[in-house]
Amino acid sequence: MTYDVENPGVGPPSALKFYIDAEMTQFEEVGGTCANRDNFDEDCFTVRSVVIGLIFVIATSYLHQWTVYTFSRTYIGPMLVIMLIYLIGHLWAYVVPKAKPFTQKEHALALVMANVSYMYYLQFNFATAAAIPLLENDYLNFVNYFFLVLAFQFLGFGLAGVLRRFLVWPTEVIWPQNLPLIAILRTLHERETSTKQDSYGTVKTRSFKEVLYQNKLLFFFLVTIVAFIYEWFPLFIAPFLSVFSWMCMFDINNHLLGQLTAVRGLALGGGGLTLDWMKITQYLGSPLILPGWALINIGFGFVLIIWFIVPIVYASNVRQVQSRAIAGVMFTGITAMNLVTSFTSFAYIPAIFVHTALFHGYNLWDQLRSKSLTNMGNDMHARLMSAYAYVPEWWYFALFSASLITVCIICNHNGWLPWYLVLLSLVINASLVLPVGLVSSITGQFLHNAPVYYLNVIISQGLSLGNESKQTYTFIVVGYILFVQTLALIQDMKLGHYMKIGPRYMFAAQCLAGFVCAIFSIGIQYMNFNNYGLNNQYDSSFSIFDYTLLGGSAFNDVDGFFAGANTTNRVLLWAFLVGALLPIPGWALSRWTRFTWLKHLHWPLILVSFSWMPALLTAGALFTWLLIGLGVYFTIGKYTWSQRHIYLTSGALDLGLNLTLICVNIAFTNFNRTFPSWRGTAVNNGWDTCKQALVGNSS
Secondary structure: OOEOOOOOOOOOOOOOOOOEOOOOOOOHHHHOOOOOOOOOOOOOOOHHHHHHHHHHHHHHHHHHHHHHHHOOOOOOOHHHHHHHHHHHHHHHHHHOOOOOOOOHHHHHHHHHHHHHHHHHHHHHHHOHHHHHHHHOOOOOOHHHHHHHHHHHHHHHHHHHHHOHHHHOOEOOOOOHHHHHHHHHHHHHHOOOOOOOOEOOEOHHHOOHHHHHHHOHHHHHHHHHHHHHHHOHHHHHHOHHHHHEOHHHHHOOOOHHHHHHHOOOOOOHHHOOEOOOHHHHHOOOOOOOOOOHHHHHHHHHHHHHHHHHHHHHHHHHOHHHHHHOOOOOOOOOOOOHHHHHHHHHHHHHHHHHHHHHHHHHHHHHHHHHHOOOOOOOOEOHHHHHHOOOOOOOHHHHHHHHHHHHHHHHHHHHHOOOOOHHHHHHHHHHHHHHHHHHHHHHHHHOOOOOHHHHHHHHHHHHHHOOOOOOOHHHHHHHHHHHHHHHHHHHHHHHHHHHHHOOOOHHHHHHHHHHHHHHHHHHHHHHHHHHHHHHOOOOOOOOOOOHHHHOHHHHHOOOOOOOOOOHHHHHHHHHHHHHHHHHHOHHHHHHHOOOHHHHHHHHOOHHHHHHOOOOOOOOOOHHHHHHHHHHHHHHHHHHHOOHHHHHHHHHHHHHHHHHHHHHHHHHHHHOHHHOOOOOOOHHHOOHHHOOOOHHHHOOOOO
16 A cells, blocks of 8 residues: 555645555555656657757766776766756757757656766776776777677666566566655656645745645755755865764773774774765665665664674684774775675675575566566556557567677687686676666665675686686676676666656667767777876776775685685685575565564675675764664654655755765865865874774784
8 A cells, every 4th residue: 555645635734645546556665756647648759858868978978987087086976967957958948949848758768868877887997997907908909899898788788678577567676776866857847736725725824844845846955955065074174074983082092992883893882973975875875765674684784793793703813803903994904894794795695596586486487477567566657658669578689699799709809708708707697687686676775796796706716717817807897797787777777667768768768878878988988098098097906896805815816715825715605505594594484474574584685785894884884874764764764755755855965965076076176175174184094083993902
């Protein structure tokens, strides 16, 4: 049962009441945000939407690659893109003679096209950057590299289309990451109810709270302004707010207190907080978009793994971890938290396959047999989409096959990787897309890149491809890019699904944007090669994975991660067995009425939520993230009327942060200007306010 927010005036004026439409959807998160009706004749795939979309594909491709080479934090996030597209679209309608009004579907289509450039950005940062040594001797071979990247783009399109019946059509795959985008799109284009007289009375007689309830656009901009002003403090004026280890301040020389309570320690009891939306959401995303049961799972995992298991490992001094900090800060050495989170990352891979088979096996089989959008497993949105022309699956198969052949030929011809190993890498990573996609689409968390990267590294070492070789890099990159690209495209397909964009329009828009993105991205990249060089300002040996336990030894240990001097790492292989067994008891017990609540125990989500700790995600940031998410959920998040306001808040915080980052970088960082020094800017060389959290017992 869900509520429809299309008619806010129904019900007594003392409370927000909405009529119930059981046909809309079974998920309140979707029902409170996505429209349950569609205007089939609304303009969508127009010259205006395509041109605006391509403008942002080119602009964001340039900006994001420029930031990689200049180490700038400037970026254009999806919320800022939405606002800019809105302004340009309405300017077009005002300036161009006889132009029709800029529609919501045009806006959504342009956003989907712009999102394609983010996919290439993700590829480059998380995979292609690790493979730059592959290009050191032949980076001028533009044709080969262009067709390789283009093939990567369309490999993802092809696989995404094949898997849409599992990851786009069904009701339960809600992809919460899209809901803030939908909330602001609808708020911008459906403003006619904001000022009308209804159960609250006239505009003049309403309280400020009632005005904010009704005028969602005003609410969005107010939160954006507040976020914009506040973020100046942690980003520029008072950086200590990003690593606020307040409990350590009572005794800054207490080693035990620092290890247990600091942001870079265990943040026990909330002794370390991260009061910076950027640090909180940088790797976890917004805590406001996750379902409540997912937040509870992560909270349970945090207490169990970070506050219980990590101290046990540290106290046991396994592999002399007491000689280092309990968590560490970008250490390539082994810490207690490093060992534990590496174990959970390994356990995640088998856990997700077992969990998918046990909890989703029947539904997957049902979807496999069904070829209709009106299948009972699909909801009102799928039935509305069935009115549009269907994209035949052979289109996707043809696209995937042509791209697969291209990748195999280029890699084999250039000596980067034999064609049969290309196929092996693609098959392994393609098999991960469905189970990982289910977790991401249901929980709203996309943290699976580290475990998947680990798996590729282990397999490449097992194949004895050699360290620092083109074959090793290529094996990892080829499969990993397919994995990331496919999931990103599927997420956008679901966005188009909720916004009622015709499937063939989506297909054409994504393919066109992918083609243009490949051309400009490669051109921009080669221009940056010529301007900066491969090993000048940009350090081609840098990879974020180097700061994880496995990543640090992936290309440096001649013997491999489990062989030679690293045989002690073999104990981590037990993680595969543990991960495979963990989902079984909960599934078995949930079949009894007394234990049905155990069906919400999600071990893959619990295990993967800590994969970036401690290298890039601190315990303090995760604790603050949970504090915000659970706090909102247990106060107003339980009420359906609040859903769109919560998503608008999430989007407004992201937009405010984005605007602050741009202003700080343009006005100060790019000119090496800093805020006048005071106690709040001296944050222990930028790492932590508690030095004792960063040293071991021997220090």
